[in-house]
Amino acid sequence: MSKSCIRVFADVEQIQQCKEEINKVTPSIATVAKALSLSGNEVRLKILYLLSKETKLCPCDLSDILEMTVPAISQHLKKLREGGLVTSEKVGQTVFYSLVEENIQVIRPVLASLFNGSKKEQVI
Amino acid sequence: MSKSCIRVFADVEQIQQCKEEINKVTPSIATVAKALSLSGNEVRLKILYLLSKETKLCPCDLSDILEMTVPAISQHLKKLREGGLVTSEKVGQTVFYSLVEENIQVIRPVLASLFNGSKKEQVI
DNA sequence: TTAATATTTAAGCAACTACTTAAATAACGA
DNA sequence: TCGTTATTTAAGTAGTTGCTTAAATATTAA
Known part of the structure; x- marks a missing residue:
């Protein structure tokens, strides 16, 4: 922390610029990181994927x-709901979950890439 | 687990189809979830964002x-490197980190959305 | 060689995650 | 009403995460 980089080539101006830039985007970063961390769980990503395919599903399904x-x-589902990524509608004793279109935008491209039948494996 | 949904309206065929579908994409889901969970941390997302802006930066920066x-x-950085999202190059005693273009694709759209100056706040 | 800098690694720890099982709540039909 | 089904909530717990401080490693320059 703090006592600043002393490297010969430390570009003080660049660093200052970056600090300002990062301050500007920090709110969006927090929002996006939240959505990504929710989607970054294998089970939840599968749920989101299934909901994008089937439109709505219940916990039992x-x-x-x-x-x-x-x-x-x-x-x-509770976490996804609290994160605003899904919403629920009760029909009788069944609760149907579905995606919240506006808040799912961030990971839309990700879901889209999964639709293309698992080709293009990434080395990770 | 298992003892299958007994709901009147349980669409057995739909569920079977989904099971097969999910089995097909599970490998990609695992890969993508890994990338998302790495990017789903606020600090790491900032690092990725900064690297996409500045091309390369050292830990000190x-x-x-x-x-x-x-x-x-x-x-x-170690996690990002092990996850294949960044790579490093040592120059003297400085180590420069940069994005691994092919493996960053999944979150490219996410980073791109951040470039538009934090407008369009999501409710999350 | 010695001292300084840049980075990584290690150990410890509080907080968080994702499951488990059991119990609570709610809607339905006999 | 009572018993069944669908879902949620709660409590417990093993494993993970993200930091801290201290020590190790590597490069440079005097």
Whole structure:
């Protein structure tokens, strides 16, 4: 922290510029990072992917499809809902979850890339 | 788990289809989720953003810009490197980090959206 | 060689995650 | 009403994360 880089080539101006730039985007970064960290979980990414394919699904469906307990699914859905990425609608005793289109924009391209049948494997 | 949804309206065929579909994309999902979870940390997203702006930066620069200790930065860079999102090049005693273009594709659109000066705040 | 700089690594730790099982809540039909 | 189904909530827990400080490594220059 703080006691600044003393490197010969440290470009003080560049660093100052970056600090200002980063301050400007910090609010958006926080928002985006939140969405990415929600989508960065394999189970939740699968849920988002499935919702983008099927439009709406209930916890029970997701439990069957992903072969996980209902409470586990429910807790993931809760996080997605609180993060604004999905919304829910109760019909009888069934709760249908669906994507919140405006807030899913950030990861739209990601989901889109998954639609192309898992080609182009990345080395990660 | 398992003991399948008994809902009246459970669409057994839909669920079966989804299971097959999800099995197909699971490898890509895992890869993408890994990249997203790396980018889903505010500090690392800032690092990626800065690298996309400045092409290359050293831990010392990043420490100055983000006002964090060098070890903290170094540990984030290590994760990004191990995840294949950045690469490093040593010049003298300085190590320059830069983006790995092919592996950063997943989050390119995300970074691009940040370039437009933090407008369009998402409710999240 | 010695001292200084740049970076990484290691160990410790508080906070968070993602599951588990059990219990609570809500809607439905007999 | 009672029993069943769908979902959520709660409590417990193992594993992970992101920092801290201290020490190790590597490069440079006097």
